[in-house]
Amino acid sequence: MNGCGYGKFFLGMTMGMAAGAAMGMTMAPSRREMRRVAHKAAKNVTEAVETLTDAMGM
Numbered sequence: 001m002n003g004c005g006y007g008k009f010f011l012g013m014t015m016g017m018a019a020g021a022a023m024g025m026t027m028a029p030s031r032r033e034m035r036r037v038a039h040k041a042a043k044n045v046t047e048a049v050e051t052l053t054d055a056m057g058m
Contacts, residue, residue: 029037
């Protein structure tokens with residue numbers, strides 16, 4: 001073994017998780033952007049359903 005104990009491992013893991021959480025918070029999309037993406041997705045689903053029902057002749 002190279003002498004790396006559990007304490008160093010957990011310290012490194014904790015620091016990595018904290019750094020990842022900080023990066024995630026700074027890069028998170030705004031509420032406005034999330035709302036726009038959700039609206040666009042709903043519109044695409046609606047269009048797909050309409051296309052499907054037209055193709056089925058309903």
